Amino acid sequence: MIAKEARQALALQRFAQAHPQLLEEVRQLDAHEQAQQIEWAFEDAAHEQGLQPWELALQLIAESPEQLQAMRLETHREVAEALGMGWEEYCHFNEIDPV
Numbered sequence: 001m002i003a004k005e006a007r008q009a010l011a012l013q014r015f016a017q018a019h020p021q022l023l024e025e026v027r028q029l030d031a032h033e034q035a036q037q038i039e040w041a042f043e044d045a046a047h048e049q050g051l052q053p054w055e056l057a058l059q060l061i062a063e064s065p066e067q068l069q070a071m072r073l074e075t076h077r078e079v080a081e082a083l084g085m086g087w088e089e090y091c092h093f094n095e096i097d098p099v
Contacts, residue, residue, distance in 0.1 A: 002061055007071075011057035015042045073098070 002010060016023055016038050026034045034050035047058035053076060073096075080090035091098045 006055055007061055011060040012038055012042055014060045015045070015056075 012035075018042070022041050026037045027036065031049065042056065043053050046053040049056065051059075053073070058068055058071045058075070062071060076090065076094070076096055077087065080087055083090070085093070085099065090096070
């Protein structure tokens with residue numbers, strides 16, 4: 001599985017590669033501005049698909065449906081912990097199948 005620290009960067013890289021017109025539009029900008037524009041386009045694309053950016057990131061980097069599901073559950077577990085909620089309660093509240 002891809003290290004958590006590398007997930008977002010890899011997702012943005014794959015997103016940019018899949019959108020050559022975006023790369024063409026930002027090529028005149030400096031590296032920081034290019035990265036910012038790509039991230040904004042990525043976030044817009046996620047919202048257009050009805051997803052949170054982290055969900056789109058996982059879709060772009062997952063190598064299989066099973067890996068995608070495992071990474072989603074891992075992220076949800078972290079959120080439940082951060083909120084101080086029990087896993088079962090969190091799953092029920094968010095309509096998640098904890099399998």
